[in-house]
Amino acid sequence: xxxxxxxxxxxxxxxxxxxxxxxxxxxxxxxxxxxxxxxxxxxxxxxxxxxxxxxxxxxxxxxxxxxxxxxxxxxxxxxxxxxxxxxxxxxxxxxxxxxxxxxxxxxxxxxxxxxxxx
Amino acid sequence: xxxxxxxxxxxxxxxxxxxxxxxxxxxxxxxxxxxxxxxxxxxxxxxxxxxxxxxxxxxxxxxxxxxxxxxxxxxxxxxxxxxxxxxxxxxxxxxxxxxxxxxxxxxxxxxx
Numbered sequence: 001x002x003x004x005x006x007x008x009x010x011x012x013x014x015x016x017x018x019x020x021x022x023x024x025x026x027x028x029x030x031x032x033x034x035x036x037x038x039x040x041x042x043x044x045x046x047x048x049x050x051x052x053x054x055x056x057x058x059x060x061x062x063x064x065x066x067x068x069x070x071x072x073x074x075x076x077x078x079x080x081x082x083x084x085x086x087x088x089x090x091x092x093x094x095x096x097x098x099x100x101x102x103x104x105x106x107x108x109x110x111x112x113x114x115x116x117x118x
Numbered sequence: 119x120x121x122x123x124x125x126x127x128x129x130x131x132x133x134x135x136x137x138x139x140x141x142x143x144x145x146x147x148x149x150x151x152x153x154x155x156x157x158x159x160x161x162x163x164x165x166x167x168x169x170x171x172x173x174x175x176x177x178x179x180x181x182x183x184x185x186x187x188x189x190x191x192x193x194x195x196x197x198x199x200x201x202x203x204x205x206x207x208x209x210x211x212x213x214x215x216x217x218x219x220x221x222x223x224x225x226x227x228x229x230x
Contacts, residue, residue: 041222102149104166105216106151106166107163
């Protein structure tokens, strides 16, 4: 079974603190993703990574940065947390699946970290 | 910009009834994913649809894809309480970029 784990299920931080959210996958997947999930907005992509030391911005990267020093680990960093970053954060990983007609990447999600910024 | 719309956003239905959730997307795509999320839990992959006319079934759930209409449906047959969850569709653009764009989700509640 694919396993994606996140360092904390619940986290409470204060405005202005630096926050690290860690994600680890054990299936040697190339791709890793960070999303935030808010009611009525679905999941929105913050950053993703196709390889070690490689990162690309998603749809809402402002206020966030990421680090991928090892293939299995992808960290999300809030440099100076703000109350509007209170959210559920989901990490995912994926690998390429090739069929006779096409290829695709199915994403597997971690349990999520509910972050509250006071 | 790729937009993915689901409807309805909320659905309350009785056990034993049939219903359909709709997922419309705004740009060419031939890869569509359905996920399920139980309250307080993460997302679980249900179906991957890879071509026009693709149909996948698992138990009481059946998903289909019409790439010409840019529409996918998730059909629930004879609903049971265990199917209560939030269902998301997600789309990858045809360009080959593996970013997923998610719909806002449909919260399904099955009433006895």
